[in-house]
Amino acid sequence: MTLRLQLCKVAAVLALSQMSSPAFAGDKDPFEKLDAINPEVLFKGIIREDDVSMLFKHLRESMAASARGEQAPEPSEAINRRAEVVQREIAARGSVLMGVMLSAFEAAAKQMVREGFSEFSGRSNAR
Numbered sequence: 001m002t003l004r005l006q007l008c009k010v011a012a013v014l015a016l017s018q019m020s021s022p023a024f025a026g027d028k029d030p031f032e033k034l035d036a037i038n039p040e041v042l043f044k045g046i047i048r049e050d051d052v053s054m055l056f057k058h059l060r061e062s063m064a065a066s067a068r069g070e071q072a073p074e075p076s077e078a079i080n081r082r083a084e085v086v087q088r089e090i091a092a093r094g095s096v097l098m099g100v101m102l103s104a105f106e107a108a109a110k111q112m113v114r115e116g117f118s119e120f121s122g123r124s125n126a127r
Contacts, residue, residue, distance in 0.1 A: 042097065046089050054079050 058079060062072035075083075 042093055043090075046086055046093075051082050051086070054082065 054076070058073070058075055065072050
C-alpha cells in the first residue's frame with residue numbers, strides 16, 4: 001500500500017470520526033460540514049503539468065499520423081502508468097468523500113427521526 005493511499009485512509013477515518021462526534025449530532029444542519037469539500041482541494045495535485053505535456057504530445061503524434069493517413073499510435077507506457085496512478089488517487093479521494101457524505105446523510109436522517117418529521121409533515125398539510 002502506498003503512503004498516499006495510507007494517508008487518504010487516515011484522512012477518511014478522521015473525517016468520519018469528526019462527522020459522527022456528539023458535537024456534529026447536535027448541529028442544526030448536518031450538511032454544514034460538507035461546505036469544506038472544495039473541488040479545487042479535492043483534485044489538487046492529482047494531474048501534473050507533465051501529465052498535460054504527455055497527453056498533448058500524444059495528441060500531436062496522433063494528429064500527424066492521421067494527416068499522413070496512418071493509424072494513430074497507442075498511448076505510451078508512461079501515459080498508461082500515469083492514468084493508473086490518477087485513477088487510483090481519484091478513487092481513494094472519492095472514497096473519502098463518499099464516506100463523509102454518507103455520514104452527513106445519516107446525521108440528517110437521525111435528526112429527522114429526533115424531530116419527528118415535523119418539518120416535513122407541516123409541508124404536506126399546507127397543500
